[in-house]
Amino acid sequence: MLSATTPWCGHCKTAKPKFSEAAKEVHGKVKDVIFANLNCESDENYKKAQKDYGLKSYPSFYWNENGEFKSPYNGIREAKDFTDYALTFSHPELVNPYMNECDALGREIEKRMSQAVGVYFGKLDGPLYNQFKLLDDPVGGMAFIPNVNPECAEHIGVTQPGIAMFVGYDFKPIVYTGKADAQSIVDFMEPLLYPGINELHSSDYDKLRETELN
Numbered sequence: 001m002l003s004a005t006t007p008w009c010g011h012c013k014t015a016k017p018k019f020s021e022a023a024k025e026v027h028g029k030v031k032d033v034i035f036a037n038l039n040c041e042s043d044e045n046y047k048k049a050q051k052d053y054g055l056k057s058y059p060s061f062y063w064n065e066n067g068e069f070k071s072p073y074n075g076i077r078e079a080k081d082f083t084d085y086a087l088t089f090s091h092p093e094l095v096n097p098y099m100n101e102c103d104a105l106g107r108e109i110e111k112r113m114s115q116a117v118g119v120y121f122g123k124l125d126g127p128l129y130n131q132f133k134l135l136d137d138p139v140g141g142m143a144f145i146p147n148v149n150p151e152c153a154e155h156i157g158v159t160q161p162g163i164a165m166f167v168g169y170d171f172k173p174i175v176y177t178g179k180a181d182a183q184s185i186v187d188f189m190e191p192l193l194y195p196g197i198n199e200l201h202s203s204d205y206d207k208l209r210e211t212e213l214n
Helices: 010-029 042-054 081-089 103-111 127-135 150-156 184-191 202-213
Strands: 002-005 036-039 060-067 068-073 116-121 144-145 162-166 171-175
Touching: 002 010, 002 042, 002 150, 010 081, 042 060, 042 068, 042 202, 060 081, 060 150, 068 081, 068 127, 081 202, 103 116, 127 144, 127 162, 127 171, 162 184, 171 184
Parallel strands: 002 036, 116 144
Antiparallel strands: 002 060, 060 068, 116 162, 162 171
16 A cells, blocks of 8 residues: 655645554554555656656555556545555455355445445345336446345345445445335435535525625
8 A cells, every 4th residue: 555745745744644553553454465655755756656656646545466556545534444445455354244244245345445336135126126227327426236145135234125325445334214216215325425515505605605704
């Protein structure tokens, strides 16, 4: 797990202790994962980062395997997130609780961990499944997986037929309990896909301006 930083970068200084904490956490669990930093104040290192990783900004983070670049890290810069990301690539069984009980589903979620994942549990028919199938186009940035294994549904805590969402790297399911209606499912999923993005009305803007002026 490689970070590309410079000493003068403020965001680098903020991320550094979180990255170091993750390194200690991972090293305490496995010995075959190394965290390292590339100081790009050096012209040689800067050119290497540009050539090997397409470096565009600081700090940047990259996962490498056997000396080869595999994937950029674009997640939250907190110790737990760095840790989960590194372990998911190197030892997924330590992070993904479904690798043993539901191997196939766990691997499908793992492959799409840069996206949000919606999983339908149950027979591939009926009102809820038919509505679930309609979701590919209206909901962007998300993967959809059907799963017919009742043991997986029971392990995750979903009553069949049912839907659960997985967002981020912690593999915690968020269970849908609403109607068998595509729009209701979309309304449930969108705040999870785009957290913290709220519509700003003119009255809200006026309040913000008053606050700024005061």
